Amino acid sequence: MIANFRTCYANALDEAEMEINFYKGFPDIPGYRGSISEASTLKSMKLEYQLVGPGRMACVKADAKDLEFTPTQLVEVALKFYLDVAEKQKA
Template sequence: MNAIRTRAFEHGFDFTVFIPTEPKPSTPAWLPPTRLYVGFERWGLEGAAAVIEQRVLDEDGTSRPETVMESAARLKRATELKIAQQQFERSHEGTAKANAAYEEFSEALKAGTEVVRSSGVNVEYKTSQHFRIVSCDPVNLICSWYPHYMNSIEDIDLHATFYKGFPELPGFYPSFNKAAQLRSLKFRYGLVRMDYSAYVTKASPAKEFSPEQLADHLLSQLMDVAERTSRD
């Protein structure tokens, strides 16, 4: 956002093409209302590609079909990344990085909770060996991470579940009324590029988050869920 706005201040928004990948997207407040973007849900991948191609041509760029050698090189890169991802998930190094990421996420979640509290919202952060909990009455965000082995995080997800009320958890007292699950999200920590690992959503379309970004994302979700619940 900051990079786009800074450049747009000097050159306007004509250099941009916006293609939301989520269903029913909302226009960012900083984007001028006159700036249109491509409806990916309606026009699909080919429509989006055609718009991008036209923008390249408008800027005196060139467009050509991918050669066989380029296709082969792309396939090779994808295959090598897939192998590296599997090795990452089944290694001490990958497990250590995932555990460190969860600690970074936990610290960011705690710090974010303090920032929210400073704004006047009544939130509370609690933790146990496996759980990271943020409460914004009557909604509770329960995050959990259970690595079973020292050298593998294969098929291990970070779970983030929103409840109205407090569920039964080891070491905590549940709410008097049975908690109702409102939203459940899963994130896999893994190698997304050869030199970069991050949390990735299990739902489509996939999104990647650093530990700090994931903490901010979930806190924003909590505020949204709490607001919706308070209106019900």
């Protein structure tokens, strides 16, 4: 699993994004040597950090705007996402 968090501004969360990717094998990442065999992406999820209500920020799934998570809930979502991928790999 590789999680990538990006922000456009150093002092604000406007347009902040998080991408979670699950791989079979270790992908080539700048500064790290990947695995000998080529890695393949099993599943990925993109999230945006947005203002969803008065004074309420949440992580929103980019392809399903009705799914929103607090930062604490995001950990549970990422773990469930991983377990779903692992279960499919067993079968």
